[in-house]
Amino acid sequence: MRAIWKGSVSFGLVNVPVKLYSATESHDVSFRQVHAKDGGRIKYQRTCSIDGEEVAYADIAKGYETEDGEMVILTDDDMADLPVTSSREIAVEKFVPSDQIDPMLLEKSYYLEPEKTGAKPYALLRQALLDADRMAVVTVALRQRTTIAVLRVKPGEGGGVIVLQTMMWPDEIRTPDFNVESGEVKDSEVKMANMLVETLAGDFDVSDFEDDYAEAVQALVKAKIEGGEIKRTPTSTKSSGEVVDLLAALQKSVEAAKSARGESSSDDEKAEEKPKKKAAKKTTKKAAKKKAS
Template identity: 75%
Template sequence: MRAIWKGAVSFGLVNVPVRVYSATESHDVSFRQVHEADGGRIKYQRVCSIDGAEVPYSEIAKGFETEDGDLVVLTDQDMKDLPSNSTREIAVQKFVPADQIDPLLFEKSYYLEPDQTAAKPYALLRQALLDADRMAVVTVALRQRTTTAVLRVRDDVIVLQTMMWPDEIRTPDFAIDAGAPTDAEVQMAHLLVDTLAGDFHSEDYEDDYATAVQEMVTAKIEGGEVRRTPESTPTTGEVVDLLAALQRSVAAAREARGEAS
């Protein structure tokens, strides 16, 4: 992993230099838009809606649209004049019970690694969080903008989770009027919960859609259903080998769980 940010966690008079790493990565299946007739990739141009001319990046500015539909153009200088925070500090504001924070507020997750000289104070903060069963509410400036976040412990590593601002959480605008359930219905619901009760293990779940797409692509490649276009990048066949290896890995994992390949 590559650190995306360096700074220090400060709580009281204790300062813990840390490196920040993204804790998650997306494995969503992505597709390119192509012309069905010949496989050519679809390209998009930056065209002005008024004069129809293609606009170079150097002439593109930021526009803020008002409720009336008017546009206020903000130049690069305007953006530089906005208040920003470039501090490298993750400042602990308070320690709060973990159950007081609605998971709906959580946004992105990052791992914090201590510098070699800060291993002991890092371990101290980690143990304090575990013993108190609390999260540390912090403020941090990521990408030049100050945000609220929390620190918690996961697998002996302190995790920084940025949070949405309260006004970014939407309120449901619908009502649910299903009437009060009967005692028999409640008992049956409890029975169903008890029947399906268990512990959560993330490895028990997999992205069936991504696996199915991968298998479909592999089958088409092995069947020779590959279109060569002038834009295609020459390959040495290694992609086919990689896809086959991935397919075998999926089959082995399923076999280990006693599932049919």
Template identity: 75%
Template sequence: MRAIWKGAVSFGLVSVPVKLYAATESKDISFRQVHAKDGGRIKYQRVCSIDGEEVPYADIAKGYETEDGEMVILDDSDMAELPASSSREISVEKFVPSEQIDPMLFEKSYYLEPEKSGAKPYALLRQALEEADRMALVTVSLRNRMSLAVLRVRDDVIVLQTMMWPDEIRKADFASVDTADAKPAEVKMAKMLVETLAGDFEPDEYEDDYREAVEALVKAKIEGGEVKAAPKERKTGGEVVDLLAALQRSVEAAQSARGGGSQAAEAADEAADSEDADKPARRTTAKKAAAKKATAKKAPARKAAAKKTASKTAAKKAARKAS
């Protein structure tokens, strides 16, 4: 395992240097959305809902939507002013009886490993927690945010469990079930059923049947040759094709904000017409350029031929004079 955090547990004047490791991992089966025809992955673009343009990460900010639908945009400077902490300290606030912590508050679990210099105080804290049957209520800064957590002992290792804040636990928003009408004989039979099914929790007795079934299904399809090679992804040219339309929408949005009319549509039509009109002109210019190149290539060839003819004529005249 790789440590995700380093710091120290502090209680009173005692400091225990520790490393933090994730104690759990999700093994849920995850599927990718693909094109059923060829197995290509489905991509999602970050598109602005107002102008329809794809937005790069650099232009994405945090927005807080109010209850009445207003959007408040927060930039990096705003976020820097928020009360956040990067402390490397797990500060023990108090030691509370274990039964006082509602398991519903627990969120994520981490293992605490002591550094070499903190082995002895770590062992002392572990023993104290076990013998007192208490949990250490602590505050810790993870991912630049202060969290409430507890320290407890599991299999001779101190475990840190982050907690939900009390106001994050929702109340059961429905009427309580009235059991006043239950007959004594029914209550007695229910207790007998509980006693009949009573037992100890053995984690190894339970398995994730769904995950095992999916893995077996995938394995059978691979062995049966029902598998498609992942196709190479091709770059799309959508941003080039839709550039004119995107520009038109942007201009229309800007003009509507200023009270403009249909100038954007007219400009787009003119741009399209000028582009179409420019195509024949480009072809004509290209033909003229090609003709000039061909003429330029032929000119040296003609000069060379003329020089050869002149030298031959001079040679014949010299031969006649010699004879």
């Protein structure tokens, strides 16, 4: 992994120099839009909805649409006046009970690694969070914008690692505009529901779940490549040794090996082939299958 940010965690008079790493990566399968006849990629032009003319990238500005449909154009000078920050500090505001943090507020996760000089205060903060069973609510500037986040400990070897999880602002959580009618629930139905819960009770193990859809797509693409079902386009007329990179491009979208580095999708990343053929289901719980049978 490559550090995407360097700074320090400050709580009280203690300062912990750290590095920040993306803790997650998306494995969603992505497809390109192509011409079904010859496999050519579909291109989109930037055109103005009013005069229909193509607009050069240099002439594109940011616009904010009001509730009544009016468009407010913001210039580069306007954007320069907005509050931004380049602070390299993760400031602990308070330590709160873990159960007070609504999971809906949590967004992206990052690992915090201490610099060599911060190993001891890092371990101190980690142990304090564990002993108190609390999370640290912090403010941090990422991509020049200040956001709120929490620090928590992910258990593991060596005492675990501190994870920073950014949070959504309260007004970004939508309130449901419907009411759930519970209806009349009989005691016998509640008892049966409780029995079902006990039957399916167990500890969470992430290995019980797998992305069958992505593997099925890989197998499908591999089968088509082996069967010669490939559209030759000007961008893919390469030697047979590089044709396999077409599959590697799909594999890259699944593994998103470069997403943490902010690189776009390409056809030049190598990946291992997975010939397993499975039903195209997004997620499958192995344990539930066994009990259902």
